[in-house]
Amino acid sequence: MKKHPLSRRIGAVLCAPLLVAAAATAQPLWPEPRPEPRPEQALRAGPRSVPNFEAPSATHCARPVSTREVPGFADPDPQGRAGVPDALAKAAPEARGTEDRMRREAPPSAVASPAPRAPAAPGIAARESFAPHDPAPAQPQWAAPPTVTAGVVDDNADFSAYLAFRERTRVEHRPRDVRRRHLLEVKDRRGRPVGDAEVAVQGSSGYAMWARTDAGGRAWLHPDAFDPLRSPQYEVVVRKDGAQSSARLARGQKSAVEVVLDAAAPAPRARLDLVFLIDATGSMADEIDKLKATLRTITAEVAALPSRPDICLGLVAYRDRGDAFVLRSHDFTNDVGAFLQQALYPLQAAGGGDYPEAMNEALHDTVHQLSWRGDGATRLVILLADAPPHLDYGAPHYDEDMLAALGKGIKVFGVGASGLDRQGEFIQRQIAQYTGGKFVFLTYADAHRPGSGPGRETVHDVKNYSVDTLDRLVVRLITEELAKAGR
Incomplete structure (x- = not known):
């Protein structure tokens, strides 16, 4: 008995999805991320289900120091922000009144010969210069900063x-659900870790995320952080050097793959791309001075490691709206001397006023605007801050950029300076945990008196932490990341 033509057409329609699914299983499709849109496109894009980013692709950092600045806006209320000492606004309740945190310094001079450039974030104009913007003496003259100790938790x-900690900490933040997670390990056929492999995770709901493995071939995947529909299963596709492989994750099953x-x-x-992302408002003078005094030693010790890392340095400093600048960004360079003289040494702590600062804008610029290298680089950010981001400014949002950071293989290590409150701690730890970094925090002889000098005490909600000087701790964290490849 012959089937009616309509029956054959209906059968073909019903079978088509099964054939597509079978083809996808045989050769999983790679869900390409969308490039970061221009501001006018972002306004029309509407809600996004995935972070926008371009994969890191720079081939080198042998370039002169370049500076791009996003200027602050005129303050309509000169008695508002400017009338509130930044150190007082930022001091945690238990630390307010500490004399050694109550100073503000003059803002740096304006950037020389600015040239227009596309804005780093919607509605914010940026300017760029390839000339040193704040001339610094060959040998900077400042008093040696006191020893700074810090702890770290993973x-x-x-x-x-x-x-x-997340459950008992009730603060305003951008929520992302990380309770369900999977450890992805990528190895070659000899069992060696495959670092900087691209990872795409596609849910049956259509939502997707991206990651890159660290030097140890590992990445943490949090499906519920990007998929509000809670897909029952996910296709995990991994690729590098033209090779591709895949695995499946089913809800309620494997905790590792x-x-x-x-x-x-x-x-x-x-290959190490290292960025210092620094809150440069008035209360951060001590921490900035410490970094100035120790960064040359830090880079020398890292360069002397057995793998002889090829180091690229970048710096993104930020303040807030109403200050001399919202952010000042220095793209990667391998000229350590020029980086110190033209980027770090001229940086002064100034401005601020209210407690939150423009961390959202600075993190967005760090992730999307810097020339991150591809092809096997280890990409790290040291975020040094004593305040949370403004959550009332609108886009960009730190949670979207931490998702994009994982997609680009950028680990963020949050460093909580003195005065960081519970909200600031929550957000720094949120960014560090999702990107695979760690939370570092300054410690003191008396946790409630930052002026008491170095010690082991902290006001942060942590336990089982180790303490070292901040510079040695930074070297240790970098060393551990590079050592994951077995170098």
């Missing part, structure tokens, strides 16, 4: 403690 290593990829062995010499 919220991914003690994840249950981190979830308990391993993917084997035919990838070339890593280069013997590591």
Whole structure:
């Protein structure tokens, strides 16, 4: 008996999705991320289900120091922000009144010969210069800063403690659900870790996310952070050097997944892209001075590691609206001397006023505007701040950019300076945990008196932490990241 033509057409329609699913299973499709839109496009784009970003692709950082500045806006109320001492506004309740935090310094001079450039974020104009903007003496003259000690916790290593911290900390933040997570490990056929492999996670709901493995071939995946529909299963696709492999994740099953990829062995010499993302408002003078005094030593110790890392340095300093600048960004360079003289040494702590600062804008610029290298680089950000971001300014939003940071393989290590409140701690730890970084915090002999000098005490909600001087701790964190590749 012959089937009616209409029946055959209906059967073909019903079978088509099954055929597509079978083809996808045989050769998973790579869900390409969308490039970061121009501001006028962003206004029309509407809600986004995935972070927009372009994959890191720079091939080198052998370039002169360049400066791009987003100027602050005129303050309509000169008795408002400017009338509130920044150090008083930022001091945590238990630390307010500390004399050594109550100083403000003159703002740096304006950028020389600015040239127009596309804005870093919607509605904010930027300007760029390739000339030194604040001439500094060959040998900067400042008093040696006192020893600064710090502790560190790894919220991914003690994840249950981190979830308990989130549960008991009721502060305003951008929510992302990380309670469900999976550890992805990518190895070659000899069992060696495959670092900087691209990862795409596609849910049956259509929502997707991206990540890159660290030097140890690992990445933490949090499906519920990007998929509000809670897909029952996900396709995990991994690729590098033209090779591609995949695995499936089903809700309620594997907590870890391993993917084997035919990838070339890593280069013997590591590539390190290191950015200092710094709150440069008035209360941060001590921390900035410490970084000025120790960064040359830090870079020298890192350069002397067994893998002889090829180091690129970048700096993004930020203040707030109404200050001399919202952010001042220096793209990557491998000229350490020029970086110190033209980017770091001229930086002064000034401005501020209210407690939150323009961290959202600065993180967005760091993730999307700097020339991050591709092809196996280790990408790290040291976020040094004593205040949370403004959550009342609108886009950009730090949670969207932390998702994009993971997609570009950028780990953020939050460093909580003195005066960082509970909200600031929550957000720094949120960014660090999601991107695979750690939370660092300054410690003192008396936690409630930052002027008491170095010690082991902290006001932060942490336990089981180790303490060292801040400069040695930074070197240790970088060393541990590079060592994950077995170099």
